[in-house]
Amino acid sequence: MSYTMIEKFLKFRVPLFLSFLFIFPLIFPSYYTYVFSLIGIYCFQTLSLNILAGITGQLSLGHAAIMAIGAYTTAILSNKFGIPLLLLIPISGLFTAIIGFFIGLPCSRMGGIYLAIATMAFGFAVPEICLKWDSVTGGYSGLRIKQPHFFGFVEDYIALYYLIFLFLILFLWISHNLIASKTGRAFISIRDNEVVAESMGVNLPFYKVLGFVISTFIAGVGGCLYSFLVGFVSPYDFNFWLSIYFLIGIVVGGMGSISGSIIGAIFITLVPQLTSGYKHLPQMILGALLIVSLIFLPKGLAAIPSLFNKKR
């Protein structure tokens, strides 16, 4: 491949990739479509965490719990009231965002490590509530969700795949706009130096809570789609280690970058999938990857292309 061919390829990488995503489920077996759908779902979570932690600098260790809220809300509303999927997406997102607002309020007054601990405590509390409030949440045994039916020319699981990626692309595009916007700049300035941010006129509590709301909305939508994809939610699916996995995703992928969220989601989905025969291997690999990233590649894999730019 000549140099200009590579350049051309990179120029059209987004439309090429989108086309690939579009025809993917029509060619490959359903298992691969499922894995890709799962990557998509985890992408919601890494994107969500990246907005809160990577861009605004509020480290949340409880993002699995946020996802759980979206997932459980969907499961409960779908089962008890039969609300259709397309309505549940915004409802779950909004409900999760409301909870995110109420978490964000006290968290916005806390410094870095206490914020991390508070979100961690929240991350333990939510599965605990799901476990104990069994009349609503199904407790220990969790809840099954009826698989959605799509009217159309493709099979249900393919339609769900398209839906997931449709919303994911929407959120990725919104996040891309966000970073270059006034709000995004405010977020970044909060992350880098709160004192300077304030002297630029950034109202810290307002923007921190806004960060929580945006982040949890996206995670809530992801949780909703997760419910439909997997068809089952239980408290143990949203434990503390999952929150750590999301963190590993954004650290390895790249904190504060959109492509970093995507890379991170791919890692945290594929590593367990590819090592599914060995029960403890994925944890070891991800733990090791986390440490290696933090020491050698703190900006994550997404920063590698810019390293090449500098060399030229």
Place this chain on the structure above:
Amino acid sequence: MLLQNIFIGIYVGSLYALGGLCFVIIFKTSEIINFAQADMTMLSMFVAFFLLESLNLPYYAVFFFTIVFAGLLAGFIQNTLVRSMAGKPHLSIIIAIFGVALIINSLTGWIWGPSTRALPAPYATAITKVGNFTVYGSDLLAIIVAFFFMTALYLFLEKTRFGMAMRATFQNRDAARIMGVPTHIIDAVSWIISGILMGVAGLFITPLVYLDLTSISEFMIKVFAAIILGGMNSFIGAVLGGLILGVSSNLVAFYISTELKSTFIFFIMITVLFIRPTGLFGKKEIKKI
């Protein structure tokens, strides 16, 4: 009956306190929270189990070697990981420690598998009755040992030269280093002390909660709640926070519902974080530009 419950609360509380001191000593030295503490303790307990069941060593030997292992494990992690991340922001180191926890957790699960093990209590369960009040020998021993180690730590920090160097590091790390205090050695020592205390606390708590891949973590969450209550940068806070949490959660469990015990502990943790994040005895940091 009330007295009995308070006694049990003090027993569990003193173990929370001991566990809390492990966190606090590392936090005061380097402002790092050792989130891997639970998994490190768990691994040490599995080692104890191995020494006891596979090598058939007598208990006192197991006790000794386990706390040595725990101390060395902590020292090893400090010397390899934490030191190699020396210049990096604290948050990065803390996140890296999650990686360590993940690795230790999976390693332990891989070697020993998911089934539950048991460790015997450090002292045969001699039971004494004083009127209506039943005292289990093992509980009393736990309280005595916990306070022994707390006192030993206090004396070490207050009365020895090295302890004074440590206290200097707590107060102002950079100033201490400039004055010739070997902060890198103090870092290692604080982790080793933390490890040893972890081993002791673990050996007393495991007979109560049994040993599997999650029981120690569940205990550590409560320890965590205790230091949040007491204040992460205060030794007194760890001790009093542990005791208060132990007694109060036990009373809640007995008089209201055992189901609500962990909910109560979360409630305390979240309330303290929202109202006064630095805890009862913690010191607030002054922002500097």
Place this chain on the structure above:
Amino acid sequence: MTQLYVENLTKSFEGLVAVDSFNLSLEKGTILGLIGPNGAGKTTIFNCLTRFYDIDSGKIQFEGIDLLSFKPYQIIQLGIARTFQNIELLKEIPVIQNVLIGNHAFSDINFFGSIFGTRTAKLNEKKHIKRAQDILRKLGISEWSEFNTGDLPYGIQKMVEIARSLISKPKLILLDEPTAGMTAIEKETIAELITRLRDDFELSIFMVEHDVNFVMNFCERICVINYGRKIADGTPDEVRKDPEVIKAYIGD
């Protein structure tokens, strides 16, 4: 016309008095320099003015408005901008974005408009970008506007910080050690620049400085503090001859 009025400003930290009954009356359009030995309390005064610290007692008024009733993030809206001693720019983003941050309080862009990329939002953003470019051009650094800030030399970054402080159309700029790390030639350049900016943008300049010579040669008025107390206030000539000042810097 007195623009900044400070009366008996006192600030202490856990019993240690950092600033002791500081008084100041700054006329509009003046270039004022605040000097004093290390630890005298210069930056503390700045931090009190920008409401980063709550003060123990005293008055701070800007154009007649009592600053004490405002929060730190509102100060810029009143027309006071500031630079920092260690350049506090976001290194990972382009220069133009750093300048735009300075405009945060005055940016009228709707949130939903910006994230969905509406026409109005894009037009508004373009408007702000153009103003930022104009300022960069005035400072002579517009060719660097798309470069990542962290990649640029120190001198250029200092300019970016000044650009950032200008975009909010301030009336008073607080410069925290503007000549730190500069060569003699760079200091001359910045002196010219500051004077030109003061004239073009109708600003008042209040700077904290370490380089006494620079301040003596450049500022129209000088305040000297030592141990938190003001020991001199006047023209460079007056201050140069003041025995208290000489004692503070050189000793008995």
